[in-house]
Amino acid sequence: MKLKKDFKNTIMDSMVVTGIGLGCFYWVCESFMYFFLEPEANFFQYLLGPDIFQIWTRILVLCLLAIFGSHVQYTYNKRKADGDALRESEEKYRTILESIEEGYFETDLEGNLTFFSNPFCKIIGYPRSQLIGVNTRRYTTPETAKKMNRITEKLLDSGMTENITSYDVIRPDGTKVMLELSFSLLENPGEGPSGFKGVLRDVSVRKKTEKEKHKLETQLQQAQKMESIGTLAGGIAHDFNNILMGIQGNASLMLLKIESEHPNYEKIKNIETYVQNGTTLTKQLLGFARRGKYLVKATDLNEIIDKSSALFARTKKEIRVITNLHESIWTVEVDRGQIEQVLLNLYVNAWQAMIDGGDLYLRTENVILDRSYVKPYTVEPGQYVKISITDTGVGIDKTTQQRIFEPFFTTKEMGRGTGLGLASVYGIIKSHGGYINVYSELNRGNDFHYLPAGVG
Template sequence: MGLLEEKGKHFAVRQAGFTQDIDELKKYYERQVKKLRDQVQNVNAVNRKIIHSIPLPLLILDETLTVVKANNAYLNTVNKKKNEVVGLRITQVFPEGLFPEHNLLTKIREVLASGRTLCLTNIQDKSSGHAVRYMHVTFVRIGRTENDELIVFFEDITEHMNLQLQLQQAQKVETIETLAAGIAHHFNNILMGIQGHASIMLMSMDANDPFCKRLKKIEEGVEKGADLTQKLLGFAKEREFDPVLIELNNLLLKSVAIFGGVRRGIKIDTNLQENMPMLLVDPCQIEEVLLNIFINAWHAMPNGGTLHLETSTLLAHKTGSSDLGLRPGEYVKLSITDTGVGMDPETQHRIFEPFFTTRKIGEGTGLGLAAAYGIIENHKGTIRVFSKLGEGTTFHIYLPVTKESEQPEPKLSDMIIRGSGTVLLVDDEDLIRDLSAETLGLLGYTVLKAKDGIEGVSLYQQNKESIDLVILDLVMPNMEGNEVFRRIRAINPDAKVLLASGASMNGDAKELIKKGASGFLQKPYGIKAVSHKIAQIMKEG
């Protein structure tokens, strides 16, 4: 019994020690579990801070493609609370049609299965009902198996895309400007041939001749063709200025009277600032801008509406006007607002493109607003458009105020002025060269003709003592007009050179004027225009 008791006692003692060991072990593991839980909580807290500190909108999806987490950037972007987003399926998160070129679910399952990253760029989100937003969406698997979570990043690249679209638009416009200038140059040469022959025939024809009326009709057709090329040159920023000092309100009211007389059903109200500063502009060109915008507004109000016109002054500082592209200085601002149907963002982006029109075929050329844009830019101004569907459209035009020292060139009378002397005519177009020579002969001048720049320089070298004036075409093969000018001036630094071109006063012409060229003739020019120019140059000695 003693042994048993001893054994029992010993057993009891050992049993008690074992129980104590288990209790200690239990407490130890409880402490470890608590420590691990705290660590997990800390990690989760850190993860939440990281997720919510990420500036890009972010979602975390489980293996069933259900949202389990959304960061603050995402909630702020969609303007929703956490409980409104968590629990949504992926098909509920993305608006229908957001991924028109991708099978979204198939792509996401490929990400889960392979672990590869999926990037979808330039996604157009039209769900807002207003401006198109461009998105860059990235899907990344967090773990190593397809049962792990998926993280989705959203990046709004709308501003970047808009800048890219503006760059593409600028490049497209630059290309079309070059094309328009080239077309206008060649077309003006053709028109000049028609105009010149008609004018010469009219000079030698009795006013009662039955063909006189037909010739005048031909001249009218030439004028319409020249007007079209002037629009092209206006768009291409190569249109010649005929500037005069004007007060914008007077020109605006004149244009309103013309428009209002033929477009009934449109109410026009004005809010015009008094004592407006003067502008040095080509009134015909500015009037064309105004009428084009008025007509655009009329088409936007098929059932009638209101056209509101407002003028004011604006002082552009070195900073604060960069978004308008204005140089520092004082400007006159004209706002033209209609109550029409308005425009969507895509139409606004293209509104100044040449040949772009929302009208039916045959109802518009698409050149009106493109020409208006070129004219305003050529006047060192700016034009902007703001519109919303159903809320009308506003055009803002900014034109620089004229400095007191700036004065327009005086105009000559309309009478034909005859003269004498020897003129060297350099033009590669046979029709223009022969016609111009005949015209100059009728005005009393002796004419030497050169078919290109090389022959022109040679003839000048041979006859430099007798040549009083050179009429020089700027665009020619073999030798360009600017090189011909340079070589003639090398022979005679005082040589009088009158420039001519079917294009307009572009960079080359302006540079040659600065270097001493005597003037510029815009083709197609009539007998009156050339007689005035030559008389003016000869008078200046």
């Protein structure tokens, strides 16, 4: 086959010589014919012709054949060059399409695929054999298919390229992938629109990264906000405590100078009671402000959880407490009394979320947190003990989650809470160099908090 093709190219490349050769062959044939018709003629008459007319006729035929051969050769070479250029352009175009990460495709006006690149197959997760002639709406979500119907109608009217930032595709394994699509008309000159063309980009990784970045920024902002509130709360608590001590001192002096039968005795005693209540609030504020860590020593958190949960279970019969405590839990350097306060506050918070009773799950485990994980919480990486407290309550909405650790913020009705329980939990955990995270879903609220592991 290659030999025939090379022979053909050789013949076409030498078409001028071929034309001249054919002209000479014609000349020789004419001479032989004249030889048989006029045997008595001489050699020059055989060679040139019997008269001047025959001579010029042969020369004209020779020239015509040479010109014809030259034209055929020129036409062939031009078409061959155009064909080579077209194949080279197509190959270059295909190479570019296959080398970019985006997937290119073309469809007819009905949305059936007529051309697509290999990256296109990779992005949507289907093999090439399953996509030939397939309508694009078959691998998109119903919402995306409806949206594309509207966009194609708009595109046919305006002719302007449409950029779709949310183009959802369902892969063969059932997973949904979020893509971006640049969509435009495919037009033939003088014939109008013949279909559509588009470029797909897989943005699922980018979207996930942006979501994680936003989450980290939100956590960092929340930590900074709580830090500022803690500083403010600590200052207010100290000033308020000084005022209370002044009231307490004066009330005590008045009681020393009057008898119990005095009509104002009970009122002054009430003042002392109110002062004590106010002192309790200031202690909680100081706990939130991380200024109340006192007796720190190596402690087994499993022991604290066992005792505190048993006490809570005896008082709240409608709550079933389920523990899953790590046997070889690391010891931590904590104030035992404050950690007990943290746990009881979280138990009570869970109980209040389970109106008709429910399950309270308590779990401990050893974890090692790297720098990238703890960065939003402004704590040091390393070994931590993780305490997970999970309830089956009504859950917490996203808006409330952002404020539950703020002092005096409460969702309870007037008179049922001060809004300092979770605020003090936050402050105590932070004062021990740990942090607290809250996750919540409908009918399932999870509280995770971490304490740094020390040498006990």
